[in-house]
Amino acid sequence: MVSISEYHKIYIRSSLTIPESSFVTPMADEPNAPPQDRTYKVLLAQNDPQDRSFTRTFLQIVGGYEVIDAADGIGVIKQIKQRPDIILLDTVAQGKFLQALEIIRRSKALQAIPIAIYSNEQQKLPECIKKGADGFIVKPTSPSALLAKLWKLLGSESQKAASAAGFSDKYKRDLSQIENLPTLPVVYTEVDQLCKNPDVSADQLSKVIETDPSISLKLLSLANSAFFGFSRKITSIRDAVSLLGNQTVQNTILNIAVFEATKDLENTAGLDKGEFWVHSSAVGSTARYLAEALKLDRPESYTAGIIHDMGKIIMDALYSDFYTEVLQKVEKENISILKAEEDVIGLDHGEIGKELCESWQLPQELIEAVAYHHRPSSAEKDSQIASLVNIGDAIARKLGVGSGGDATVPEPHPAALKKLDITLEQLQEWEEDIKAAVDRDKSILSILQK
Numbered sequence: 439m440v441s442i443s444e445y446h447k448i449y450i451r452s453s454l455t456i457p458e459s460s461f462v463t464p465m466a467d468e469p470n471a472p473p474q475d476r477t478y479k480v481l482l483a484q485n486d487p488q489d490r491s492f493t494r495t496f497l498q499i500v501g502g503y504e505v506i507d508a509a510d511g512i513g514v515i516k517q518i519k520q521r522p523d524i525i526l527l528d529t530v531a532q533g534k535f536l537q538a539l540e541i542i543r544r545s546k547a548l549q550a551i552p553i554a555i556y557s558n559e560q561q562k563l564p565e566c567i568k569k570g571a572d573g574f575i576v577k578p579t580s581p582s583a584l585l586a587k588l589w590k591l592l593g594s595e596s597q598k599a600a601s602a603a604g605f606s607d608k609y610k611r612d613l614s615q616i617e618n619l620p621t622l623p624v625v626y627t628e629v630d631q632l633c634k635n636p637d638v639s640a641d642q643l644s645k646v647i648e649t650d651p652s653i654s655l656k657l658l659s660l661a662n663s664a665f666f667g668f669s670r671k672i673t674s675i676r677d678a679v680s681l682l683g684n685q686t687v688q689n690t691i692l693n694i695a696v697f698e699a700t701k702d703l704e705n706t707a708g709l710d711k712g713e714f715w716v717h718s719s720a721v722g723s724t725a726r727y728l729a730e731a732l733k734l735d736r737p738e739s740y741t742a743g744i745i746h747d748m749g750k751i752i753m754d755a756l757y758s759d760f761y762t763e764v765l766q767k768v769e770k771e772n773i774s775i776l777k778a779e780e781d782v783i784g785l786d787h788g789e790i791g792k793e794l795c796e797s798w799q800l801p802q803e804l805i806e807a808v809a810y811h812h813r814p815s816s817a818e819k820d821s822q823i824a825s826l827v828n829i830g831d832a833i834a835r836k837l838g839v840g841s842g843g844d845a846t847v848p849e850p851h852p853a854a855l856k857k858l859d860i861t862l863e864q865l866q867e868w869e870e871d872i873k874a875a876v877d878r879d880k881s882i883l884s885i886l887q888k
């Protein structure tokens with residue numbers, strides 16, 4: 439192994455000047471040194487090839503580490519499958535490394551891997567900590583300080599593993615939300631607040647709704663559509679609120695608000711938004727049909743369908759580099775988008791959608807419908823609505839209405855059938871009626887998308 443002082447010469451030759459006084463040979467028996475029983479693997483993420491080559495050689499020769507490297511965020515996510523013991527991450531914008539940090543810290547399987555930021559952008563320290571980094575090494579630093587910091591972080595690894603549950607809880611608490619998540623129009627939040635009071639009057643509700651002319655107009659159009667099927671014309675918001683009832687008004691405003699909030703999302707990876715919304719609406723219509731057929735009081739069924747795959751829209755827009763790979767894998771291997779997300783990113787649209795719905799402070803049953811529509815038995819409080827959406831998704835795909843981003847047709851989840859106490863034969867019998875409901879509701883998309 440090369441000594442620090444020998445490496446110092448290489449370091450100087452590389453034109454990165456470090457004061458001689460800053461070199462201190464790290465001692466293997468330092469309190470924070472990792473156990474010496476094996477070679478530790480570092481995932482080095484640096485965009486600049488020269489920097490990366492230099493740091494890699496240093497970590498290998500002086501630190502005795504095995505090094506795998508990545509030039510950008512997507513490379514980090516790919517390399518992570520090799521299970522590094524620690525990740526050393528630069529913050530340069532062109533590498534999109536901080537997006538990788540956001541993703542890694544949301545993946546349960548990867549949460550325990552320590553991540554050290556290695557950057558000269560010291561001002562990013564608070565942001566990196568909020569995103570879940572464990573340490574920050576400011577560049578330029580002395581090689582010994584770099585090694586000492588890595589050792590320190592690796593030294594705490596076993597401790598982290600010992601309290602894995604507590605550790606991930608801590609991260610969940612401390613993580614800031616995904617950057618640039620869309621926000622819902624204020625009027626939805628106000629309606630939500632008012633509806634918490636069961637005695638709120640139609641007057642109070644309609645006054646708040648009328649403060650947003652665009653939402654009011656759409657609410658009136660929807661109230662007069664075949665979706666609700668009233669025989670007379672509804673001419674005022676006050677009238678709509680009285681006829682529909684508070685909860686249905688709230689859900690309808692949420693449907694409108696979701697479209698308002700997401701219509702300007704850009705930089706997409708290529709998910710077909712038109713087909714996506716047709717799929718979402720079909721899932722909602724099916725869930726609504728099933729709830730009515732089974733005499734379940736679930737007025738939020740259609741809304742649950744509208745929002746069930748929102749995680750895809752978020753990943754497509756905010757993690758477009760990563761999501762492009764997902765969509766390519768779907769195309770190439772003809773697999774479900776869910777499987778491709780798990781393979782490429784290690785995080786699926788249910789988890790990202792859950793985070794979005796939490797940031798929107800949606801009711802718990804809607805959050806669970808989004809989070810668990812592919813595994814309804816995991817819903818903690820209310821698996822009924824997640825089950826309705828799960829079956830809705832299977833039927834919408836079977837009917838070939840719209841596209842959820844891939845061409846696969848799953849079977850309804852057995853846990854969903856059991857929860858709703860229905861059989862595949864029964865679903866088959868209802869199929870024609872469901873198809874009619876799906877077709878009828880497709881037309882309201884033109885109102886929502888205006």
Ligand SMILES: [Fe+2]
Pocket residue numbers: 746747787811812842
């Ligand atoms: Fe889904």
Ligand SMILES: [Fe+2]
Pocket residue numbers: 717721746747831842
């Ligand atoms: Fe779906």
